[in-house]
Amino acid sequence: xxxxxxxxxxxxxxxxxxxxxxxxxxxxxxxxxxxxxxxxxxxxxxxxxxxxxxxxxxxxxxxxxxxxxxxxxxxxxxxxxxxxxxxxxxxxxxxxxxxxxxxxxxxxxxxxxxxxxxxxxxxxxxxxxxxxxxxxxxxxxxxxxxxxxxxxxxxxxxxxxxxxxxxxxxxxxxxxxxxxxxxxxxxxxxxxxxxxxxxxxxxxxxxxxxxxxxxxxxxxxxxxxxxxxxxxxxxxxxxxxxxxxxxxxxxxxxxxxxxxxxxxxxxxxxxxxxxxxxxxxxxxxxxxxxxxxxxxxxxxxxxxxxxxxxxxxxxxxxxxxxxxxxxxxxxxxxxxxxxxxxxx
Numbered sequence: 162x163x164x165x166x167x168x169x170x171x172x173x174x175x176x177x178x179x180x181x182x183x184x185x186x187x188x189x190x191x192x193x194x195x196x197x198x199x200x201x202x203x204x205x206x207x208x209x210x211x212x213x214x215x216x217x218x219x220x221x222x223x224x225x226x227x228x229x230x231x232x233x234x235x236x237x238x239x240x241x242x243x244x245x246x247x248x249x250x251x252x253x254x255x256x257x258x259x260x261x262x263x264x265x266x267x268x269x270x271x272x273x274x275x276x277x278x279x280x281x282x283x284x285x286x287x288x289x290x291x292x293x294x295x296x297x298x299x300x301x302x303x304x305x306x307x308x309x310x311x312x313x314x315x316x317x318x319x320x321x322x323x324x325x326x327x328x329x330x331x332x333x334x335x336x337x338x339x340x341x342x343x344x345x346x347x348x349x350x351x352x353x354x355x356x357x358x359x360x361x362x363x364x365x366x367x368x369x370x371x372x373x374x375x376x377x378x379x380x381x382x383x384x385x386x387x388x389x390x391x392x393x394x395x396x397x398x399x400x401x402x403x404x405x406x407x408x409x410x411x412x413x414x415x416x417x418x419x420x421x422x423x424x425x426x427x428x429x430x431x432x433x434x435x436x437x438x439x440x441x442x443x444x445x446x447x448x449x450x451x452x453x454x455x456x457x458x459x460x461x462x463x464x465x466x467x468x469x470x471x472x473x474x475x476x477x478x479x480x481x482x483x484x485x486x487x488x489x490x491x492x493x494x495x496x497x498x499x500x501x502x503x504x505x
Contacts, residue, residue, distance in 0.1 A: 162491055163221045163231030164197050164478065165205040166190060167213065167240050167249055167260075189454040190236060196474040197234075202448040207248050209237040214256055221258070232482060232490070233260035234474075236450065243314045243343065244269045246450070259485040263449040267425035271449045272314050274346050277424050281444055286416060288444045289435075291348035297334030302326070307350040309383070310334060316448070318386045323350060350445050351435035355384070356403055358417040358432045359451070359462035360474075363480055366421060368414045369462040370402035384433075401461045412442050417444055420444050428461040428480045431459045 168190055190206070197204040205220045207213060221231030233253055239245025253260045263271060268479040270277050275475035281288045290304055294312065301308070310333040320341055322333035329350040330347065337345040347376040355376075359369040376382040388396055405413075417432045424447050436442045451459040454468055463473045479489035 162202050163205070164234055165207045165217055165220055165231060166193055166197070166236060167207045167209050167217075167378060168236040169209040169249075182204055186236075186452075189452055189457070191452055192455050192470065193234065193236070193474060196471045199439045199471055200475055202440075213249070214252060217258060219257070228486075232478065233258055234478065235260045235262045236453075238316070240451065244272070246272045259481060261428050261481040262272045263427050266424060267449055268428060270424050271447065272312070272316065274446060275313055275344075276350075277447060278346075280423045282479070283421060284419060286419050286423060286444055287350040287441065289392075292499060293344050294330075294347050295338055295344045297345075301330065301347065303318050305349055306348065307348050308347050310337065310345050310347050312337050313344045315341060315343075317389055318384055320384065323381065323383060345400060345440045350383075351437050351445075352382075353435055353437040355382075356413060356442075357458040357462070358413055358420050358434060359459045359466075359477050360417055360426065360430045360432070361463070361476065363427060363484060366418050367466070368417060369466040370412070371405065371413050372399060372401040372458045372462050373403035374398075374458075375400055382447065389405070392433045401458070401460065401465050409436065409440065409442075412440075416442050416444060420447050424449075427484070429459075429477055461477070494500030 168186070194204050194206060205216070207216050207220075209382045217233070221229050222231045235249055235253070239247040239248045247265040250260065250263065250265040250268050254265060262268070270280070275293055278288050278291055292302060292304060307323055308330060310324055310330065312320040317435045320337050322336070324333050334345040334347070337343070342371070344472070355374040357371075357372040357374065361367045361369060374384060377395070377398060379397065384397070413434060416434065420432055421430055426447070426449060429451070431448045433444055433445040435441050439470050451457065453460060453474070460470060460473065464470075468476065475490070482488070482490040
């Protein structure tokens with residue numbers, strides 16, 4: 162089948178860390194294209210620019226029944242505006258093109274940490290206490306230091322600060338507003354263990370083996386951009402499957418499924434969860450487009466759960482195809498297919 166991998170190179174902030182994250186994204190995209198190729202699909206690598214719909218119409222014209230002759234594997238994050246993650250899903254919805262991953266609303270929620278936390282709270286899902294600030298001089302109310310401060314609409318731990326007093330809070334908020342032109346989310350730091358929980362499915366959700374992020378004796382017990390770029394001096398240890406008791410396993414599964422439902426998840430997602438010293442889990446964030454790099458926590462969890470990389474990619478495609486057409490993708494003929502790009 163024809164599969165268009167749509168992606169966006171992040172360029173908005175023009176920071177060195179952004180360029181590094183862009184390179185990481187390129188490696189994941191190449192792995193994805195290779196898996197599609199090995200599965201017998203004809204794959205198109207397509208940049209999500211202003212000519213995307215024309216490229217897709219050329220690559221996957223309508224079949225005799227008036228349906229698109231292919232599907233989009235959406236890996237586009239967008240690069241402009243607060244709701245950039247929803248831009249490609251909106252275009253695909255308008256054109257009737259099937260695609261993997263969240264709807265326009267779900268994609269927008271993914272990049273609004275404040276709204277997702279409010280949705281969690283509304284459904285009784287525990288998440289750290291928080292406030293929104295844009296000056297740093299606002300009252301922190303009953304929030305208890307230390308506090309985690311981060312941009313409201315960013316990912317990859319960009320702009321993350323851990324502060325211990327009001328002066329540090331003011332400086333962190335003002336830095337975020339200046340560097341990212343957006344509000345800062347200020348939330349209580351949860352001392353304890355950190356886990357990633359990978360989900361796969363729709364009506365029936367498969368919770369893959371949880372991964373623990375073990376910081377060891379490291380002073381900064383948070384996942385930073387340097388960690389994600391594999392540039393940290395003392396990187397945390399990734400333990401998959403996490404060595405946890407049955408009660409905590411059940412709690413992580415239940416809280417992850419509830420968050421996926423509350424925040425309109427589709428096909429696959431990864432949650433970041435902290436468990437405090439009393440054993441209470443708190444959802445930090447949900448990511449509806451987790452990295453599909455072969456060394457990512459999501460892919461590691463899928464591997465432990467019994468999926469090869471190739472099978473994982475095809476399972477995600479099957480889930481999206483079933484949502485649109487009522488059944489999994491037709492089996493590929495496994496003839497040699499070439500990955501191609503259309504001319505601009």
